[in-house]
Amino acid sequence: xxxxFQKTKPGRLAFVAILFSVMAVLLLVRLFYWQxxxxxxxxxxxxxxxxxMASIGWRGTVYDRNLHYLAVPSLVxxxxxxxxxxxxxxxxxxxxxxxxxxxxxxxAAKLAKKDRSYVVLAQGVATLNGxxxxxxxxxxxxxxxxxxxxxxxxPMAAQLLGFYNSEQRGLYGVEQQYDxxxxxxxxxxxxNVPQVLFDLPFTQEPxxxxxxxxxxxxxxxxxxxxxxxxxLREYEAEGGCIIVMDPxxxxxxxxxxxxxxxxxxxxxxxxPAAYLNRAISExxxxxxxxKIVTMAAALDAGAVRPTDTYMxxxxxxxxxxxFQNWDRRAYGLMTMTDILARSLNVGAVHVSQxxxxxxxxxxxxxxxxxxxxxxxxxGEIAGTVREPGSPNWWPADLxxxxxxxxxxxxxxxxxxxxxxxxxxxxxxxxYVVDRILEDGQVxxxxxxxxxxxxISAGAAAELTQMLIDALPKETxxxxxxxxxxxxKTGTAQIWIGDKYDDQLVxxxxxxxxxxxxxxxxxxxxxxxxxxxxxxxxxxxxVWRSVASEVCAYMGIPPDLAQVTGQ
Amino acid sequence: MASRHLVAARAYPRREAGPxxxxxxxxxxxxxxxxxxALVAFAGVLYLSQASVAAQLRYRLYESxxxxxxxxxxxxxxxxxxxxxERLSAVEERAARLGMIDAxxxxxxxxxxxxxxxxxxxxxxATQVQAGAEAAPTAGLWTLVAERLGWSRxxxxxxxxxxxxx
Numbered sequence: 001x002x003x004x005f006q007k008t009k010p011g012r013l014a015f016v017a018i019l020f021s022v023m024a025v026l027l028l029v030r031l032f033y034w035q036x037x038x039x040x041x042x043x044x045x046x047x048x049x050x051x052x053m054a055s056i057g058w059r060g061t062v063y064d065r066n067l068h069y070l071a072v073p074s075l076v077x078x079x080x081x082x083x084x085x086x087x088x089x090x091x092x093x094x095x096x097x098x099x100x101x102x103x104x105x106x107x108a109a110k111l112a113k114k115d116r117s118y119v120v121l122a123q124g125v126a127t128l129n130g131x132x133x134x135x136x137x138x139x140x141x142x143x144x145x146x147x148x149x150x151x152x153x154x155p156m157a158a159q160l161l162g163f164y165n166s167e168q169r170g171l172y173g174v175e176q177q178y179d180x181x182x183x184x185x186x187x188x189x190x191x192n193v194p195q196v197l198f199d200l201p202f203t204q205e206p207x208x209x210x211x212x213x214x215x216x217x218x219x220x221x222x223x224x225x226x227x228x229x230x231x232l233r234e235y236e237a238e239g240g241c242i243i244v245m246d247p248x249x250x251x252x253x254x255x256x257x258x259x260x261x262x263x264x265x266x267x268x269x270x271x272p273a274a275y276l277n278r279a280i281s282e283x284x285x286x287x288x289x290x291k292i293v294t295m296a297a298a299l300d301a302g303a304v305r306p307t308d309t310y311m312x313x314x315x316x317x318x319x320x321x322x323f324q325n326w327d328r329r330a331y332g333l334m335t336m337t338d339i340l341a342r343s344l345n346v347g348a349v350h351v352s353q354x355x356x357x358x359x360x361x362x363x364x365x366x367x368x369x370x371x372x373x374x375x376x377x378x379g380e381i382a383g384t385v386r387e388p389g390s391p392n393w394w395p396a397d398l399x400x401x402x403x404x405x406x407x408x409x410x411x412x413x414x415x416x417x418x419x420x421x422x423x424x425x426x427x428x429x430x431y432v433v434d435r436i437l438e439d440g441q442v443x444x445x446x447x448x449x450x451x452x453x454x455i456s457a458g459a460a461a462e463l464t465q466m467l468i469d470a471l472p473k474e475t476x477x478x479x480x481x482x483x484x485x486x487x488k489t490g491t492a493q494i495w496i497g498d499k500y501d502d503q504l505v506x507x508x509x510x511x512x513x514x515x516x517x518x519x520x521x522x523x524x525x526x527x528x529x530x531x532x533x534x535x536x537x538x539x540x541x542v543w544r545s546v547a548s549e550v551c552a553y554m555g556i557p558p559d560l561a562q563v564t565g566q
Numbered sequence: 567m568a569s570r571h572l573v574a575a576r577a578y579p580r581r582e583a584g585p586x587x588x589x590x591x592x593x594x595x596x597x598x599x600x601x602x603x604a605l606v607a608f609a610g611v612l613y614l615s616q617a618s619v620a621a622q623l624r625y626r627l628y629e630s631x632x633x634x635x636x637x638x639x640x641x642x643x644x645x646x647x648x649x650x651x652e653r654l655s656a657v658e659e660r661a662a663r664l665g666m667i668d669a670x671x672x673x674x675x676x677x678x679x680x681x682x683x684x685x686x687x688x689x690x691x692a693t694q695v696q697a698g699a700e701a702a703p704t705a706g707l708w709t710l711v712a713e714r715l716g717w718s719r720x721x722x723x724x725x726x727x728x729x730x731x732x
Contacts, residue, residue: 012596012600015600015604016600016603016604016607019604019607020607022611023607023610023611023614026611026614026615027614030618053634053635053638068652068654069648069649069652072645072646072649073642073645074642074645074646075638075639075642075643126646127639127642127643127646128643128646128647130639130643131639131640131643134636134639145635145639150646150649152646152649152650152652152653153653153654153655156654218654219654222654
């Protein structure tokens, strides 16, 4: 080794040493910065949810006709914990219990499992509670966010709206029917690799779902539900439904069905049958409300006129079967209006015989019975109408059907048929979605859709007049103060397999108001009321309550002026 | 002289010429190696510095994303709060606190402006009357009633009014 080399060696080594020392110091400084100075912020982000909000196509909002929220997109949180990271288990349990709606002891028991790397504390926690938990900044508590749904009105119109399940699918009602429009599409990225230093650009931008505006008016819906709930309680009925419709368009303003459920906690029902929209997917024998259809068919065909009379002997024999009035009485000489006013079965049988089976069932078809109304809701059924030519149809069925027994209809069919009379004889397709919005712009607008003419305008006007005249005589409880109303009660027996039930009935009332310029058609149906078995006493007062409240709310001018004040 | 030279040569043998040139090459190599090391170290520092900046940016981005998520969450919470406040029952509670009552519960006054038909949109006045009810007043009748009640029919004044108690 030369002297020159030996002389320079220490200086060079020192240089290298200093160089590496500087590098090490730089690294240590950065390490200190991130691990010590920025520890808390990194710690917070590690607790936060990993949902990439920006890439999600959020589900659209459902509004009522006045743009009030009925269903809104929301975040729900699944809350979990790493027990080993939590030192004060009892304290954390106390803080979380009210926010998770879980007993404090249950949380504490889960947090006590220190050997577990992760425990689930609660799933589907609401947005506000999730935010409150995040604000607590508890070490060891993790929140995973996912898209959810919030129904601010709770159980209101639940069967109509349906719900949004944990698999992010709309089920039942509008949520199912319009799922493809409500559902957004998530953004997709160029490659499926971990993002290391930068976000990859979207190859497809996320698209939010469309907003849906219903024809439902939440105030009318609330009024109908409140009246129905009160009636169920008062008459001890098992269930029921009220439908309010605009007869000029077929727009459904309210569809109240009880018992219902809360779509915010849809899993907490005794049976999935609670989800069914019984206004469209459950059939019943309508009873005397169907006399409206029978009389409409006869007037339209010219088989009878309102002033025609017949001799009511208290019974009629058709096809070997004897039919009697509801009170088994004979009424003598009666007009067609009297048939409606006194709800005479024998009279209805007389009318059906005058009309004949062919014309009767043609009219039944024209009114939409035995077929779906094509309302924009899932699960609608067609009802049951046996006609001549069917293997199980007998001539006596014509008589039975004339007063609404021996056939089955859905509430939506019944209210649509009555709406056709109110609408001058034109049957409209019922609908519940008024328009669809994308980014606030209307992309689809419902148009009232006439299905067909069920009866002539003249027959509709005659029938309306008959119903107006008949209503106060049949049941004053159905008379709406300040308004002319047209309507008919129904008390239908229930078929229980091999015979009609002796005790239980379905009480109903169908009518419209103001009768000469109808704005509302309302059907009230009470299932198996125990304290009052007649539609005229149980359903009619409910109908009047709903009609009065809705007329006042909608500002429908009274057409019966009475100076009663000072 | 020669013997002294040999003795000296034996005592201090001359180094071979080869190693002398090798020493020179090693020095150059060493300089090269040190230079390379310095270069690598410099590049390393640069890389680490850049990686550090990139990591910092990444963390900032991550933090921003987290903040964005938090804002999204708060946005949803606010929307839910708005929906809650607009809830019908909440509106009714607020209305009740303000002393409002349900419309059907009390008497109200129905009014029509001069020159308009009474209580009917696009239709003649009601012709159907309930059994036992008073005949529905037409505009003329109502004008008569209004005059009897002492209400003038001046411009802008109410032509008719009535008090109803459902």
